[in-house]
Structure formats: structure tokens, C-alpha cells
Amino acid sequence: MKKEIQGRKIVTDTAVAYGQSKNTGLYALAAAVNTLWAEGVTDISVKASVCVPPYVYKSRRNGMMKLLQETCQEYGICLEEEEGITAAVVTVPEVIVTGTGITDEGSRPEILPGWGIVQTGWLGMSGMLQAAEERKRELSGWFSPSFMKQILSYQKELFAKSVLEAAGLLKTKEGEKVSFVRQIGSGGILAALWNLSKETKLGLDMNMKAFSILQETVEVCEYFRLNPYQLSSVGSFLIVSEDAEGLAEQILAAGGKANVIGSLTDSHDKLIHNGEEIRYLDRPAPDELWKIYQTDLV
Known part of the structure; x- marks a missing residue:
């Protein structure tokens, strides 16, 4: 999603990933921040939610959240908000990441046949x-x-x-x-x-x-x-x-x-x-x- 503000635009993207691996959140994080980087955003803030079913140990949920924290730090991404939830409504762990950033609103040339x-x-x-x-x-x-x-x-x-x-x-x-x-x-x-x-x-x-x-x-x-x-x-x-x-x-x-x-x-x-x-x-x-x-x- 994009919203223009006085010659600049706010860009947001939300990605969801499912899976038992502790790395599951990385797929959602990468999908969201890659999209923002492609729009020219350099300063990115993200919100992350890790929701696991009752059979998943809290330690696994915390491990998934810790990996998100470490990866955000590695790439200079601000992890603005995070939450860990245990809920019977999901059958496999679910990670939702929303990234937000601001970039200049520039014009791109018209795309033509042959490009x-x-x-x-x-x-x-x-x-x-x-x-x-x-x-x-x-x-x-x-x-x-x-x-x-x-x-x-x-x-x-x-x-x-x-x-x-x-x-x-x-x-x-x-x-x-x-x-x-x-x-x-x-x-x-x-x-x-x-x-x-x-x-x-x-x-x-x-x-x-x-x-x-x-x-x-x-x-x-x-x-x-x-x-x-x-x-x-x-x-x-x-x-x-x-x-x-x-x-x-x-x-x-x-x-x-x-x-x-x-x-x-x-x-x-x-x-x-x-x-x-x-x-x-x-x-x-x-x-x-x-x-x-x-x-x-x-």
C-alpha cells in the first residue's frame, strides 16, 4: 500500500508465513522488507506477530521471536512492535510481519513494448x-x-x-x-x-x-x-x-x-x-x- 504526503509516500507491506521451523518468521520478514527496499525505502519499521497453537512450546515461540529480533538488528530494521500469542485458532505457527517506511515520490518512465x-x-x-x-x-x-x-x-x-x-x-x-x-x-x-x-x-x-x-x-x-x-x-x-x-x-x-x-x-x-x-x-x-x-x- 502507498500513500502520498507532500511529495513523499508512505509504503507499507504485510507478509504472512506458516510453519514449524524456527526460521518461519524470516520468510515473512524478508518478503515485507524486500518489497519496501524495492520501493526505495531505506529506513524501515516493522511490527511482528507470532501466533502458535497450544501444542507448541513457549520456548519455540520465543525462539522464533528472538530470531526476528536478531535479523532486524543485522539489517538495520527497527522492530517497533512484537507480540507472541498462543491460540487454538491456528493449527501451525503463523508469523505476520508488517513493514512501513517513507520514500521520495519520483516519476518513473512509461514502460513500452520491447523493454x-x-x-x-x-x-x-x-x-x-x-x-x-x-x-x-x-x-x-x-x-x-x-x-x-x-x-x-x-x-x-x-x-x-x-x-x-x-x-x-x-x-x-x-x-x-x-x-x-x-x-x-x-x-x-x-x-x-x-x-x-x-x-x-x-x-x-x-x-x-x-x-x-x-x-x-x-x-x-x-x-x-x-x-x-x-x-x-x-x-x-x-x-x-x-x-x-x-x-x-x-x-x-x-x-x-x-x-x-x-x-x-x-x-x-x-x-x-x-x-x-x-x-x-x-x-x-x-x-x-x-x-x-x-x-x-x-
Whole structure:
């Protein structure tokens, strides 16, 4: 949500995450603050609520809250308000984070057909991490300890501040920003592309082979029979730019991950090329992460 006040705007975003892992709150926190950073907000305040069912020990709830506190301190985020609740109304722990900040109200150039679309980060990564944490014991019986360690090492990439700085989305010395940026949230990259087309009122011409995905995500998704293209991707963004190649190179030079994955068109078609195969983008589907809570999954 955005609200303009005398040439500046207040930006807020609320994110929710569910799960048994002590890291559950990090997914909600990262989703909210990444969205604000992408709007150019540098001073962020957050409110966090951790609600757990009665069967969860208070120590686990407190551990989740402590991790939120430590992470906010690490990234210079003001944890303005926090609360821990035990309630029978939830069946798994629920973390709600609302972030707020103020940024300058600047004009961005009109987006035109032919402009490129850059994907930063790794699609499906956050969903893969959550699935791995929620079913860690099960996966540990299938994958090697070194592979499990590698999976969990990607936690640090949930927070995309450095990548957004490299893309010029946070204030630079010249105050420049790119034209359009959206985090790949619930429903994965396919939902994000659909929403991008809807918001810009332009068509899409995408190259699926250019999508960036970790081998670890492929392996975990194959095990749980999940579609990684419909999996939450906190920390990964779609950025539209007139100079998409230059933007991707700029992010890569700063140590981030970025690929040009397609472009906008002047038609209403939403096309995805996968080699010689061409498909039309479907309407967004529910996030695949919910499937890991089904007892008959495997």
C-alpha cells in the first residue's frame, strides 16, 4: 500500500508465513522488507506477530521471536512492535510481519513494448527452503548431509538488499531508480509474470530456458512432486528496464544473480518459449508450497 504526503509516500507491506521451523518468521520478514527496499525505502519499521497453537512450546515461540529480533538488528530494521500469542485458532505457527517506511515520490518512465524483463535471484528458492525445513527429517533420509547443508545455506539470500542496491532501486548518489520491479511471491514466477502483464497492460515473450533455478530446488521439488515455477520465491524479483542487458550486467558485477528472461510486447499474448515448444501463460494457481502439508504427498 502507498500513500502520498507532500511529495513523499508512505509504503507499507504485510507478509504472512506458516510453519514449524524456527526460521518461519524470516520468510515473512524478508518478503515485507524486500518489497519496501524495492520501493526505495531505506529506513524501515516493522511490527511482528507470532501466533502458535497450544501444542507448541513457549520456548519455540520465543525462539522464533528472538530470531526476528536478531535479523532486524543485522539489517538495520527497527522492530517497533512484537507480540507472541498462543491460540487454538491456528493449527501451525503463523508469523505476520508488517513493514512501513517513507520514500521520495519520483516519476518513473512509461514502460513500452520491447523493454526487457530481468529476473534476479533464484526462482522457487524460498519455497524450496521452507519445504526442506518443514520436512527436514524426511529429506535427511533421502539426501546426503552435505546436500542438506547446501540447501540450508541459501537462507542468507532471502534478503535482497544488496541486489536491489546494485539495481539502483535503493537511493543512489544520483537518485536513479529502474522503471518497474516486483518480488516473485506466492504462486511463483508464473503468477508474477501474469501479474506483470496485467499491471503493465502489455504482452509477454518469455524464454523459459533463461529462468534461473537452483539444482537443489529441482531436486527437492522432484522429491515432493512440486512445480518450481509455481513456488514462492522471496528474494527474487522481476525488473523491467529499457536496458535489461545492462541492468543484468550491473547486478552480476555487484555479485548478484540476474538474467534477461524475456520482453514485453504490444500484443495481449503471454507466450513462454521452451526450446521449440511455445505455451500460453495460464492464470495464477495456488502456491505449490501448500502441498507439503498434505499427508498423502509421498
